[in-house]
Amino acid sequence: MTTAPTPTPAPARLVVRTEAVDASTLDDLLGHLPEDSPVTWLRQGEGLVGWGIATQVRTSGSARFRDADKWWSEVTAQADVHDAVDEPGTGLVAFGSFAFADAPGDSVLTVPSVVLGRRGAVAWRTTVHAEGASPSGPTPMTPVVRPAGVTFSDGALDSESWMGVVADAVRRIQSGALEKVVLARDLVATADTDVDVRAPLAHLASHYPTCWTFHVDGLFGATPEMLLRRERGLVTSRVLAGTIRRTGDDERDLALAATLARSSKDLEEHEYAVRSVADALEPHCSSMNVPEAPFVLHLPNVMHLATDVNGVVHDAATVSSLRLAEALHPSAAVGGTPTAVATELITEIEQMDRGRYAGPVGWIDARGDGEWGIALRSGRVEGNRVRLFAGCGIVGDSAPEAELAESQAKFVPVRDALTRA
Numbered sequence: 001m002t003t004a005p006t007p008t009p010a011p012a013r014l015v016v017r018t019e020a021v022d023a024s025t026l027d028d029l030l031g032h033l034p035e036d037s038p039v040t041w042l043r044q045g046e047g048l049v050g051w052g053i054a055t056q057v058r059t060s061g062s063a064r065f066r067d068a069d070k071w072w073s074e075v076t077a078q079a080d081v082h083d084a085v086d087e088p089g090t091g092l093v094a095f096g097s098f099a100f101a102d103a104p105g106d107s108v109l110t111v112p113s114v115v116l117g118r119r120g121a122v123a124w125r126t127t128v129h130a131e132g133a134s135p136s137g138p139t140p141m142t143p144v145v146r147p148a149g150v151t152f153s154d155g156a157l158d159s160e161s162w163m164g165v166v167a168d169a170v171r172r173i174q175s176g177a178l179e180k181v182v183l184a185r186d187l188v189a190t191a192d193t194d195v196d197v198r199a200p201l202a203h204l205a206s207h208y209p210t211c212w213t214f215h216v217d218g219l220f221g222a223t224p225e226m227l228l229r230r231e232r233g234l235v236t237s238r239v240l241a242g243t244i245r246r247t248g249d250d251e252r253d254l255a256l257a258a259t260l261a262r263s264s265k266d267l268e269e270h271e272y273a274v275r276s277v278a279d280a281l282e283p284h285c286s287s288m289n290v291p292e293a294p295f296v297l298h299l300p301n302v303m304h305l306a307t308d309v310n311g312v313v314h315d316a317a318t319v320s321s322l323r324l325a326e327a328l329h330p331s332a333a334v335g336g337t338p339t340a341v342a343t344e345l346i347t348e349i350e351q352m353d354r355g356r357y358a359g360p361v362g363w364i365d366a367r368g369d370g371e372w373g374i375a376l377r378s379g380r381v382e383g384n385r386v387r388l389f390a391g392c393g394i395v396g397d398s399a400p401e402a403e404l405a406e407s408q409a410k411f412v413p414v415r416d417a418l419t420r421a
């Protein structure tokens with residue numbers, strides 16, 4: 001079933017002003033974030049935070065990327081932009097979060113009223129308002145409230161049932177129906193009062209500095225996987241697939257990293273993911289570099305096989321980073337191989353609405369450049385409830401118990417962010 005796309009409203013003409021600010025005043029970008037519709041995209045203290053809504057579009061169905069991209073072209077074409085900094089992320093930017101599947105689920109692209117950004121020694125503040133309206137005044141800062149009384153319960157399936165689904169997938173892979181499928185599960189966290197997302201964001205940004213800490217319209221997390229970054233004609237994608245849990249003992253973890261780098265199950269899973277990204281980028285690139293062997297990416301909770309694919313794009317003038325994200329989505333790291341068979345199987349057996357989990361999340365500027373991560377290891381805030389998501393790549397020799405343990409390790413970042421200071 002596909003849902004009819006929501007008609008996109010005619011965008012208002014926006015007045016946009018970016019001014020340089022002293023970078024030392026923006027050491028802690030999150031510390032400046034009020035509670036009013038916050039958005040974030042942060043890594044190692046740099047990136048963007050924003051708040052308020054200058055304009056926004058919601059799209060759905062199979063045309064969700066195309067409709068949002070068309071809307072963005074209209075918004076940028078009409079805008080009156082005064083940009084005194086002229087760096088990626090300055091001037092007019094929108095933050096987006098897109099549904100994993102054509103249906104169900106909605107997607108969003110939002111232009112905040114205020115954006116603060118930092119990139120090395122350069123920092124800026126952008127304000128956006130509709131022509132004819134006056135710029136909004138300072139937004140009051142309220143103290144960040146940590147979630148209290150958080151309890152966790154099963155989401156769509158309990159552990160036993162989910163392992164049954166994994167076993168089913170393994171049988172189908174062994175019968176030759178497909179090569180790999182990524183199966184996800186959810187947990188539900190319930191707090192005493194509405195969750196102030198700034199608290200888990202601060203935890204994620206400080207504990208997972210090499211990941212991208214994101215929040216757009218209720219979906220937040222720290223993702224290690226960059227679907228694509230496009231900047232000044234160059235595109236990069238960080239592909240992850242193949243995972244091992246960390247033990248906390250550095251010597252043992254190093255030995256485990258070596259095991260991961262030699263594991264034929266994980267190398268096979270990784271190869272599918274790299275191939276799917278390289279195949280999708282190829283038509284857009286005049287040259288590409290796809291390393292032959294992955295490296296091991298160390299995160300506090302898990303280690304992954306990782307490959308950085310780079311390319312020179314030849315169609316940046318006509319194809320935006322959002323349309324590139326559409327071309328790459330869903331990669332084998334969140335869908336499977338072959339893509340169509342795997343996504344059908346997910347719909348058939350996963351028994352969970354992924355919503356915007358595992359979809360592209362990030363930002364786009366007026367040139368169409370931007371950064372789009374994959375919304376992994378994330379949570380969706382709805383009042384005092386948060387749905388946590390994590391998924392695992394299943395291949396022919398995957399063991400359900402091991403996949404369950406892997407999914408539990410992948411819940412750790414958001415789980416801790418909700419329960420620890």
Ligand SMILES: C=C(O[C@H]1C=CC=C(C(=O)O)[C@@H]1O)C(=O)O
Nearest residue numbers: 240241242243333390391392393
């Ligand atoms: C689907 C997720 O992870 C993917 C990304 C990296 C490694 C993966 C794996 O080894 O299974 C998954 O394909 C998730 O974290 O929710």
